[in-house]
Amino acid sequence: MGKLLLGNVLKGSKIALGCMRMTALDDAAADRVVMTALENGIDYFDHADIYGGGESENIFGRVLKNHHGLREKIVLQSKCGICKGYYDASKAHILEAADGILRRLGVDYLDVLLLHRPDALMEPEEVAEAFEALRRSGKVRYFGVSNENAAQIRLLQSAFSSHLIINQLQFGPAHTIIVDEGMNVNIHSNHAVVRDGGVLDYCRLNNITIQAWSPFQYGMFEGLFIGSEKYVALNTALQEVAKNYEITVEAASVAWILRHPAKIQTIVGSMNPDRIAHIAKAQQIHLSRQEWYKIYLAAGNPLP
Numbered sequence: 001m002g003k004l005l006l007g008n009v010l011k012g013s014k015i016a017l018g019c020m021r022m023t024a025l026d027d028a029a030a031d032r033v034v035m036t037a038l039e040n041g042i043d044y045f046d047h048a049d050i051y052g053g054g055e056s057e058n059i060f061g062r063v064l065k066n067h068h069g070l071r072e073k074i075v076l077q078s079k080c081g082i083c084k085g086y087y088d089a090s091k092a093h094i095l096e097a098a099d100g101i102l103r104r105l106g107v108d109y110l111d112v113l114l115l116h117r118p119d120a121l122m123e124p125e126e127v128a129e130a131f132e133a134l135r136r137s138g139k140v141r142y143f144g145v146s147n148e149n150a151a152q153i154r155l156l157q158s159a160f161s162s163h164l165i166i167n168q169l170q171f172g173p174a175h176t177i178i179v180d181e182g183m184n185v186n187i188h189s190n191h192a193v194v195r196d197g198g199v200l201d202y203c204r205l206n207n208i209t210i211q212a213w214s215p216f217q218y219g220m221f222e223g224l225f226i227g228s229e230k231y232v233a234l235n236t237a238l239q240e241v242a243k244n245y246e247i248t249v250e251a252a253s254v255a256w257i258l259r260h261p262a263k264i265q266t267i268v269g270s271m272n273p274d275r276i277a278h279i280a281k282a283q284q285i286h287l288s289r290q291e292w293y294k295i296y297l298a299a300g301n302p303l304p
């Protein structure tokens with residue numbers, strides 16, 4: 001099935017399961033979702049302290065408790081820094097948030113902790129102090145960020161002596177900003193606008209793994225492009241690829257993300273065991289260049 005080496009240091013599956021929507025499940029259903037992911041080669045789980053106000057981590061913690069030894073078999077990641085009405089990347093908040101995450105998950109350590117969103121009032125030295133303290137105490141093994149541009153990562157990295165290994169960004173067939181600018185250099189086009197400081201190439205150059213969140217959505221939580229009337233051509237192109245490889249349209253969408261040579265990890269948020277099992281097949285698919293570009297164009301993107 002093949003694994004990724006995130007940040008060149010941490011082994012994990014090409015697909016991660018995002019647990020943002022786990023609050024919709026009872027404990028038995030959550031157990032089925034986690035077991036299905038594992039049976040299909042997905043061993044990486046993404047959380048955030050705000051998902052369901054902490055309830056997603058509570059539910060996941062009860063699943064872990066019911067399966068002796070499971071904690072050591074998985075990669076566990078969570079995020080902090082979003083509060084109601086403001087962002088908080090202060091040292092005190094990060095330390096307190098990490099303790100809350102560990103308590104709710106019922107574990108001694110996290111494999112990865114990410115800053116969920118850039119905080120305009122962030123002091124890089126404070127974040128670095130918090131990260132160092134968490135690393136030294138053994139509470140967190142690795143660190144990263146989410147929704148950050150290249151300069152923001154560089155700023156934080158300048159104060160932090162360990163390697164930031166992850167940047168979680170929205171990316172998928174209907175949200176292609178990180179690749180658009182690179183194909184439209186020096187052109188008068190909306191697609192040429194550099195919105196993230198060249199974050200894709202920055203991450204590749206610095207061994208920072210990009211994790212793609214909300215792979216099946218368009219806009220920011222506007223809806224699913226799969227089956228949407230707004231994306232007829234994209235759905236047709238994905239259906240063709242899906243038919244060719246005998247996979248689902250969701251798996252074809254994930255295969256499109258995984259085809260990028262940056263070795264992007266895809267965080268899927270399905271809480272449906274059947275859908276998860278089908279999506280997992282994307283881990284064995286390698287799309288051709290022609291298929292990748294056909295999907296890109298079908299989403300309404302131009303090539304100069």
Ligand SMILES: NC(=O)c1ccc[n+]([C@@H]2O[C@H](COP(=O)([O-])OP(=O)(O)OC[C@H]3O[C@@H](n4cnc5c(N)ncnc54)[C@H](OP(=O)(O)O)[C@@H]3O)[C@@H](O)[C@H]2O)c1
Nearest residue numbers: 018019020046146213214215216217267268269270271272
């Ligand atoms: N860093 C950030 O700022 C950030 C922001 C958002 C999310 N995330 C992370 O990314 C993860 C994934 O986000 P997401 O859940 O928005 O991503 P997603 O995988 O794009 O969407 C999952 C949702 O789409 C539904 N779905 C998928 N295919 C479908 C189909 N054919 N028909 C009907 N419904 C379908 C799923 O329903 P079923 O459950 O029925 O399959 C589920 O509700 C989150 O869990 C979280 O870990 C991070």
